[in-house]
Amino acid sequence: MTPAARLSTAIDLLCAIENAPRRPADATANAFFRERRYIGGGDRRVVSGRVWDVLRGWRRLHWHLRDMEGGASPRALCAASLLLAGESFDVVDGLFSGERFAQNALASRERAALMPLEGRSLSDPAMPRAVRLEFPDWLEPYLIATFGDELERELAAMEGAAPLDLRVNLLKTDCEKALSALRQDSLLARPTALSPWGLRLDGRQPVTAAASFREGLVEIQDEGSQLVVAAVDAKPGERVLDFCAGAGGKTLALAMTMHNKGQIVACDVSAQRLEGAVKRLRRAGAHNVERHLLVSGDKWVKRRAGSFDRVLVDAPCSGTGTWRRNPDARIRLTENDISELRVKQAEILDRAASLVKPGGRLVYATCSLLAEENMAQIDAFLSRRADFELAPAGGEVLPEALREQSSFSLTPLRNGTDGFFAAVLRRVNVATTPET
Template identity: 70%
Template sequence: MTPAARLSGAIDLLCAIQNAPRRPADATANAFFRERRYIGGGDRRAISAIVWDVLRGWRRLQWHLKDISGDISPRLLCSASLLLGGETMENVRKLFSGERYAQKPLTSREDMALKGLEGKELSTQKQPIAVRLEYPDWLDSALRETFGNRLPDEMEAMLGTPTLDLRVNLLKGSREAAIRELRRESLQAEPTKLSPWGLRLDGRQPVTATQAFKDGLVEIQDEGSQLVVAAADARGEHRVLDYCAGAGGKTLALAMTMENRGHIVACDVHEKRLDGAVKRLRRAGVHNVERHLLVSGDKWAKRRAGSFDRVLVDAPCSGTGTWRRNPDARLRLTPEDIQELVIKQAQILDRAASLVKPGGRIIYATCSLLACENGQQIDAFLKRRTDFVRLPKEQMSELLPAELRNKAQFSLTPLRDGTDGFFACVLERVVADVKPEETTETTETAVTTPVAEGPST
């Protein structure tokens, strides 16, 4: 595709994202490219790069264009992003030639609005801090509660492009073997600093096309997610529940740490997500997992109360820690979303707690930066459930790096740790002070689907 055609594709994709404001941008982009299979991999990456630059600079772009009359269209946003990124007005005009596969020429209104941006920078100290750092105004106090004086630096790091992290599947080979396999396909991977199984690549790379991925030797997973699994310290003799398993990313890692022994139950309320886990589990050579679809109507949790050594709760959350890779999430998030999520997280914690055996552990995790979803959620839970305590630091998993083993809970940020933003806390069930009839019951049914044994062929 020509540069003009790529820009036209980016404008079309941005229009599609704007027309589905409550749908994640990556889901819209996946559907967009599925319908246009004629667009090659390199062109897809180029189109996506233009769109994600716009999404990362959304508030700053709007600020630069605030004085123009009328709507701020995707054409204006993409053009302004190019200009504020160093492109010249002359070259931008050429991209709107009106020729085949190119956008029609800029109107006089568009040209006038864009002309004044040439030579300027996207960020400026004249912008309000929430605009310059691309977060909602209403979240300012909550973010300051988390970061204090570090807020500008931490949020600046959130504006960067994320790395691509992989987890080596030790069921298939070593980290050194994975590095060699990837290098054979011209991908230069380096070991991550914190995760013992992690590899890191710069920017977007075609990992899913590599033989290492197809053979199940590597999985795409942020280093922070890997550390949540490390904190679980799941072993081969354990019975483990991944309560919010989704498509099974952490389930795969748990199976690896358990060396394919023991038993894992992967639960979720979304059937499509659980179905998506099957192919991944087989590719990874995992055969100690069964799936359960949680459906309203039965007392599945009550029948399995107190039966799990480890319960991982990767709770639904605001996703504020993933803003580097999901910048559109900043635009969708509302105060009402936070209120609903905090209630849902508390309910999930209470349900999951009833499934932990005495002496067992619950690992609560989010990809949120907000105290109300993290430490405050744990504090409130411990007031409700006096039979749980934070795990003594000397019992924290040795799979974690030393700097994360000094307390039962930890937070990760892009600035300090180079990961997505994560929170994790390990709780241990001790004396059962809660009477059985007082335990919160779930109104969910499990539809059990064993996963076929052995790797995919």
């Protein structure tokens, strides 16, 4: 594709994302490219990279275009993104030639808004803090409560693209062999700093097309997510429940830590997500997993009360910790979402807790940065449940600094991972007073 055709396709994709405001951008992008299989891998990466640059700079780009007649269109946003990244106006103007596969020429109102941006930077000292750091205005008190004086540094660390992390599948290989297999696929990775199973690649690379991925030697999983699995500390032979399993990313890692011995039940409320786990489980060689769809009125939870050694609750959350990967989540998140999620998280935590054996472990995790979804949920849960207490994470996989902690928060600034929270609880026998 020519540069003009790539830009035109990026504008089309951005239009598709804007037209589906409640759908994650990556899901829209996947569907967009499936319908256009003639677009090659290299072109896809350039197009999606341009769109993701726009999404990462969404509030700042709109600030620069705030006086544009008719508002900032996808055309103007993509052009402004190029100009504020250092491209000249003449080059950008030339991409809107109106020729085959190119966008129509810039209108006078577009030229009037875009020409002054040449030579300027995306960030500007005159911007309000929420605009400069790309978060909704209403979220500032929540972020201050979480980060205090470190807010600016923490949010600035989420401005760029996230690295691509892989987890070595110890059911099929080891770290050295996986690194060698990736090199044969022309993918240069290095071990991660915190997870002994983790490998990191820089930038967007075609991992899913590599033989090492197709053969199940590695799985895409952020290093922080791997550490959540390490906190579960599941052992071979145990009964383990992944209560919000989704498409099974953490389920796969649990099967690995259990050496395929024992039983894992992967639950979710979405049949589509659970069905998506089947192919991944087969590729990874995970044989000790069964799936269960949670539906309204289901007595499954009641019948299995107190029957699991370990229960992982990877709770639905705001996803604020994944903003480097999913910058569109900043745009879609509302204050009402936080209120609704807090209620849902508490309900899920209570249901999952009933499934833990006395002496068993309950791990609550989110990919949120917000205290309201994290430690505040645990404090509220412990006030309701005298039969649970916080417990040291322990284990041999977590970094030594985390093993004695009963909860931990990871951030891109401090740890180089996505933002994650995990709390480890143990179910205890509580003495009851006999009735008189």
